Amino acid sequence: MTAPPASRTAPPTVSVSGLTLRYRGTVALDDVSFRLGEGVTGLLGPNGAGKTTLLRILATATPPDRGALTVLGNDPSTVAGRQAVRRTLGYLPQSPGFHPGFTAFEFVDYVAILKELTDRRQRHQEVRRRLDDVGLADARGKRIKALSGGMRQRVALAAALVGDPSFVVLDEPTVGLDPEQRMRFRELIAEAGQGRTVLLSTHQTEDVAMLCHRVVVLDRGRIRFDGTPAELTAAAEGRVWSSDAKAQGALAGWRTGTGEFRNLGDPPGGAAILEPTLEDGYLMAIDGAAEGAMA
Numbered sequence: 001m002t003a004p005p006a007s008r009t010a011p012p013t014v015s016v017s018g019l020t021l022r023y024r025g026t027v028a029l030d031d032v033s034f035r036l037g038e039g040v041t042g043l044l045g046p047n048g049a050g051k052t053t054l055l056r057i058l059a060t061a062t063p064p065d066r067g068a069l070t071v072l073g074n075d076p077s078t079v080a081g082r083q084a085v086r087r088t089l090g091y092l093p094q095s096p097g098f099h100p101g102f103t104a105f106e107f108v109d110y111v112a113i114l115k116e117l118t119d120r121r122q123r124h125q126e127v128r129r130r131l132d133d134v135g136l137a138d139a140r141g142k143r144i145k146a147l148s149g150g151m152r153q154r155v156a157l158a159a160a161l162v163g164d165p166s167f168v169v170l171d172e173p174t175v176g177l178d179p180e181q182r183m184r185f186r187e188l189i190a191e192a193g194q195g196r197t198v199l200l201s202t203h204q205t206e207d208v209a210m211l212c213h214r215v216v217v218l219d220r221g222r223i224r225f226d227g228t229p230a231e232l233t234a235a236a237e238g239r240v241w242s243s244d245a246k247a248q249g250a251l252a253g254w255r256t257g258t259g260e261f262r263n264l265g266d267p268p269g270g271a272a273i274l275e276p277t278l279e280d281g282y283l284m285a286i287d288g289a290a291e292g293a294m295a
């Protein structure tokens with residue numbers, strides 16, 4: 001886990017209050033409020049929790065039905081505010097929507113043009129720099145359709161970081177990557193978090209444990225936890241135990257490689273208590289089982 005940035009006491013970059021959004025009958029976000037400052041914050045939640053919806057609102061791609069949002073003091077509900085937010089924003093969406101015929105350079109350059117980097121020479125320099133940073137210096141001229149999944153993700157990250165945005169929104173950037181690529185991505189995201197506000201949506205609790213100074217857990221459109229990864233892990237303290245057979249009444253329990261069962265929930269008296277992991281804390285949060293510690 002990275003140390004909290006020194007500027008944590010600085011005013012928040014992003015402030016969200018009472019965000020609510022429905023899709024016909026589905027409440028995707030229900031009265032969501034939080035603040036983000038410098039550094040990498042993880043956003044964890046199961047499928048359908050509302051993560052992408054929240055990120056799309058933060059990236060000004062979708063307006064909320066209700067609630068207020070400010071990014072570096074700008075209000076995206078006005079046209080001028082939206083433009084100001086977009087100038088300070090880097091967004092890696094869940095499906096980056098590449099034009100497969102574009103080269104890596106052309107795609108990042110296209111995003112740089114949308115970000116209003118008008119001076120051609122400076123823009124091209126910036127595009128080369130971002131592609132170099134993600135290790136794609138030799139693949140600049142390659143067509144996106146000829147790149148591997150991991151390389152495409154790196155192009156998408158270069159596009160998110162072009163123009164040096166202050167606020168970076170990453171929607172599951174490590175999905176589908178092999179362990180080595182994920183490690184490389186962690187380095188890049190940690191670097192991106194230096195001096196910037198980064199919100200990282202992921203299903204990987206390991207990514208959060210290794211990268212984030214803070215974690216927000218979203219489930220069924222509501223925030224279930226907001227704190228440090230250590231606090232989320234501590235929420236499962238005394239709630240994980242081992243047994244020879246699957247424990248009755250456990251929230252979750254599975255046989256591990258040693259043949260013993262690892263159980264999560266309310267342990268029986270005398271149970272062999274195990275050290276919790278961040279994933280245990282996360283599972284408790286989404287089961288609403290550790291209510292005292294939850295938001």
Ligand SMILES: Nc1ncnc2c1ncn2[C@@H]1O[C@H](COP(=O)(O)OP(=O)(O)OP(=O)(O)O)[C@@H](O)[C@H]1O
Pocket residue numbers: 023024026027028045046047048049050051052053054
């Ligand atoms: N365009 C849409 N029309 C109708 N319902 C939608 C739409 N987009 C999302 N939803 C619903 O809103 C809820 C939140 O979806 P969202 O994609 O934000 O979740 P998520 O946490 O990003 O999920 P995942 O981890 O699977 O990507 C889900 O119930 C989803 O089915």
